[in-house]
Amino acid sequence: METTSINEVPINTTTGLPFKNIVNLTGACYEHVTVYTPGIWNSEYGESILEHAFYRFSVQLLLMFFLSHSMHFFLKYLHMPRITSEIMTGILLGPSGFEKWFPNEAKLVFPASPNQILAALSKIGYVLFAFLAGVKMDPSLVQQSGKKSVFMGILIFIFPFTMVHTITMSFRPEFRPSNQLSIGIYKGVGIVLGAITTSQFVGVSHLLNQLRITNSQLGHLALASTLVSELLRFAYSSLLGYMEAMLFIARRAGVQAIIFSMMLVAFIVVVLRGLVLWSIRNTPQDRPMKEIYITFVVGMILTLASVGDTVGMYYLFGPFLLGLVIPAGSPLATSLIAKVETPAAGIFAPIMVVFCSTSLDLEKFLRNYAKVLPFRISLIGYFLKLGFTFVVALGFELPVRDAAAYTLIVNVKGILEIGVLLSFGNLGSRQLDSTSAIFLIFILASIAPPIIRLLYDPSKQYIGYKRKCLQYAPDNAPLHILACAHRQDDAVAVIKFLEFSNPTRQSPLTVYGLGLEELISSSTPLLINHQLGQKKSTTKARPRSHNILDVFNYFESQFGNNKLATVHTFTAISYLKQMHEDICSLAFHKAASLIVLPFHNKWNGRGHMVCGNEDLRHLNLNVLNRAPCSVAILVDRRMAMGLSSMFVTSAVYRVTVLFVGGSDDREALALAMRMAGSPRVHLTVVQFTVDVQDETVVDRWEAMLDAEALRAVKLEMPTNSNIKLVEERVRDGSDTSGIVREMGDSVDLVVVGRRHDTGCQALSGLAQWMEVPELGPLGDVLASQDFTAAASVLVIQQQIMKASHSSILN
Known part of the structure; x- marks a missing residue:
């Protein structure tokens, strides 16, 4: 019977190369299985680099991730x-x-033998x-x-x-x-x-x-x-x-x-x-x-x-x-x-x-x-x-x-x-x-x-069918405000604003202070009600929102004894891209009339703008798009005068309202008029008007509502000497922007509306140059680095009633 010598090596029919023994048959030393190859140019004739474990593994990973990421690039839109x-x-x-x-x-890239590495x-x-x-x-x-x-x-x-x-x-x-x-x-x-x-x-x-x-x-x-x-x-x-x-x-x-x-x-x-x-x-x-x-x-x-x-x-x-x-x-x-x-x-x-x-x-x-x-x-x-x-x-x-x-x-x-x-x-x-x-x-x-x-679609539950805004809030009813803060200085800024919001016994202020924390180490978002004694975890670590809650509690100690204000503190721990659900849900269940959000950009002690997290900006956009009540974005610029200015309490608080017209401007005016009830607040209403022949689009109903709101201001002026109405005649947006930029340090807070009629002649041309659209044309001018005054800015959007929330931000 014909036998085969042990030195004769069988041929691999797939590659055409002789098999390499990895089992000791001759009693000689083991032949090592090479992990790497000497290179594509130095390889033996007919040898493939895929026969080596490291290169084969690299090719496997490359194919896996390239194909999966390429397909997901298209399938994610579905x-x-x-x-x-x-x-x-x-x-x-x-x-x-x-x-x-x-x-x-395929036999070279994915051999038939079990792939132990993968x-x-x-x-x-x-x-x-x-x-x-x-x-x-x-x-x-x-x-x-x-x-x-x-x-x-x-x-x-x-x-x-x-x-x-x-x-x-x-x-x-x-x-x-x-x-x-x-x-x-x-x-x-x-x-x-x-x-x-x-x-x-x-x-x-x-x-x-x-x-x-x-x-x-x-x-x-x-x-x-x-x-x-x-x-x-x-x-x-x-x-x-x-x-x-x-x-x-x-x-x-x-x-x-x-x-x-x-x-x-x-x-x-x-x-x-x-x-x-x-x-x-x-x-x-x-x-x-x-x-x-x-x-x-x-x-x-x-x-x-x-x-x-x-x-x-x-x-x-x-x-x-x-x-x-x-x-x-x-x-x-x-x-x-x-x-x-x-x-x-x-x-x-x-x-x-x-x-x-x-x-x-x-x-x-x-x-x-x-x-x-x-x-x-x-x-x-x-x-x-x-x-x-x-x-x-x-x-x-x-x-x-x-x-x-x-x-x-x-x-x-x-x-x-x-x-x-x-x-x-x-x-x-x-x-x-x-x-x-x-x-x-x-x-x-x-x-x-x-x-x-x-x-x-969770946003449908927030669509407004009942008025929850400042313009239509009764004068003899409590005012509910949801104040949000990512950091301690955000809480200090909003408390400074609430301090002059004129809470009274007939219309006390109910503040829901919400500390916002990004969810990192858990899959479970939390909304903690600190009045119920809830704790974030069983550890003794100090919560990151603790400093924020201290600021809100300090505000209650100043006004709560006179029954002028009540503060309820909460902490929302969630992903930034989904945190708007906590804010809107809390505002909805607490029947808040106003949500106050911090602006995502900050100013340092040298007066320079420090760009914030884009996720925080998208958070504000989502709240504006879905909120069940009015929303205000607070741009705090007092840090430009130094950190110590945050703790200075002035005897007089100077507020200016820029009034062009529209529901948001009327909401801003309603808030300012409420603040003007305090003897410490000096209010100036700046009305921008244009010649009738220059006005291309006039909404008669809106014009009538604007005139009624300004008439209420004029009726209040004889009994309150701290209120002034100034009329500024302009031709277009460049004139309006020039007047706004000339405002000096004689103002502590500027209140403006966010949305305006696209055909408004007083703002024409400003929309094309907006860097932060969620602030509106006037808010964008006031929040820019070209505006040198250290005044804070409050941009207000009135509650959206029965509208498609997905199309509000244009």
């Missing part, structure tokens, strides 16, 4: 989530695309993602959410697990070696059905953040109920795992797993939590955490995952519990999210999604759809869960559209479901039972966000 582009990338790089069209190149990175990303989910969870949300959210969370937890166990019991086979096919079907149905029908807190949080409705009433309800469901799910899954170990493996193994798991949980809750709180207490106020603390926590994340898997616990439970014991909002949580979230959510999680999606053979799935039992059962189970959730939402008196949106929100699918398939499915062997679930997740995750946008 409101598709990022996971849609990532799954599509995996499908294109898998057997449905790249492997089918370019088989030889698999390991996917598992690491999943562990970090679970840890961040625990860090961002705030268990105190359960206490604050009320009974409604708790009961809804319990119900949406009980139904899917009852359904999963009821369905899988009908497929439960006898566990014998000869019955492996039935066992595989039973496990596949349980894994896929369980992943599709459960509600995930992190997935809901990501969806709400993408849709920018986290701060809405429906968003708070969805977060609270899914948090309850998530906590119950982890507790139940752990208990079920121990029971199955005792019943189907060995009683001794189950008891050992319980004991070791309890020891690990005690170590996390007692020892690691104590170290976490100690590191937070030993970090000075407003100082970053030491790098050694961050390094220690990251090391413990990977250690707990390995140890938990060794003792029989689900390997994600340890990192998740460690994240849960770190107080949300603490300096450690903030530092960890800043360090870990970018690589976890920006690199590892997309790698996991694309890598798992490459196992899906779409053509094979469509050919064998009738045989893929887990897919069909899971699809039916998903719709049953939708129907049950919708009935529960209606039972708790949600409107039909809100109930439908809530149903889709709490049943959103995404990264965590794919992580379940990575952990328990057979993605490596490309079995349709597991890979078909990825296609189901792709469909459900893609269609939910656009439908939710059509069903739910």
Whole structure:
């Protein structure tokens, strides 16, 4: 019989090159597998740089991220989530695309052997993602959410697990070696059905953040109920795992797993939590955490995952519990999210999604759809869960559209479901039972966000049908003002304005002081009512809004004793892009007549403008667009005279109103006339008029309302010598701008309206040169660096009545 010499090396039919032995057959030393190549110009004839692990890995990452980001650039305009582009990338790089069209190149880029590098990175990303989910969870949300959210969370937890166990019991086979096919079907149905029908807190949080409705009433309800469901799910899954170990493996193994798991949980809750709180207490106020603390926590994340898997616990439970014991909002949580979230959510999680999606053979799935039992059962189970959730939402008196949106929100699918398939499915062997679930997740995750946008618009509840503005406020009724502040000097500026707002016993002032904090280290936005004794967290760290609240409390101590003013303090902790929901919601429920917002740009002690955060500017724009009452933007320029000027209290407060005409100017005049009731306020009303022949567009009704407002000023002048009316005749906007710029330091506050008639001759030409459109033409002139006076500016927009809020800002 002919034999082959051991020195004869077989040829690789794919590359045409001889195989390189990595197993010692000759007794000689091992031949190392090279990670890098000597270069494309120095490579041996016929050798490909893709045969080397480092270059192949680089090409894999390049393809993954280039394709996913390119597709998301277009799909985001259809409101598709990022996971849609990532799954599509995996499908294109898998057997449905790249492997089918370019088989030889695909074998080089994605070899048939298991890709241990991408698999390991996917598992690491999943562990970090679970840890961040625990860090961002705030268990105190359960206490604050009320009974409604708790009961809804319990119900949406009980139904899917009852359904999963009821369905899988009908497929439960006898566990014998000869019955492996039935066992595989039973496990596949349980894994896929369980992943599709459960509600995930992190997935809901990501969806709400993408849709920018986290701060809405429906968003708070969805977060609270899914948090309850998530906590119950982890507790139940752990208990079920121990029971199955005792019943189907060995009683001794189950008891050992319980004991070791309890020891690990005690170590996390007692020892690691104590170290976490100690590191937070030993970090000075407003100082970053030491790098050694961050390094220690990251090391413990990977250690707990390995140890938990060794003792029989689900390997994600340890990192998740460690994240849960770190107080949300603490300096450690903030530092960890800043360090870990970018690589976890920006690199590892997309790698996991694309890598798992490459196992899906779409053509094979469509050919064998009738045989893929887990897919069909899971699809039916998903719709049953939708129907049950919708009935529960209606039972708790949600409107039909809100109930439908809530149903889709709490049943959103995404990264965590794919992580379940990575952990328990057979993605490596490309079995349709597991890979078909990825296609189901792709469909459900893609269609939910656009439908939710059509069903739910939180701004509709703020559309004004009842007058809540200063012009029509009764003289003998309390005036409710919502004052917002990002920093302490914002609070000082608004208190300076409120000090001269003339509160009286007949018309006292009710101020709702709202400190605004950006949400960084949590997925749970908070609106804290400090009158109810609510606290931000269980840590002893001083809240960032504490200084703001001190300013509002000082104002109440000055006026509250005479029952002239009442102050209620709140803190809104939210994403800047969604903070307008907290502001508008609080103003709506407190029936405020005016919202006062700080201008995003500031002035330093040298009189130079310091550009602020653009997110703060967009916050003001969103409030102007959605507010249920009048809105004022306060431009504080007293810092231009130095920090000490903020604490100087003058005997006389000089206010000037620039009146051109329109609803906003009448609102500004109404506020100024209220302030003029104080003997310390000297009011000057500057009316800009043009010749009749020069006026191209005249709204007779508006002109009549303007004349009536000015007539009220003239009637008040004989009894109040502190009020003056000055008429300035102008030809166009350049004359108006010149008069405004000549105003000197004899003014403390200038009040102007924001919107004016586009055909107004007195402002013609100014709109083309506006740098800050939300201030209007006159406000933009007063807030520019060319305006040298140190007077503060208050730009007012009257409440929008029954209008389309999306078109107000033109």
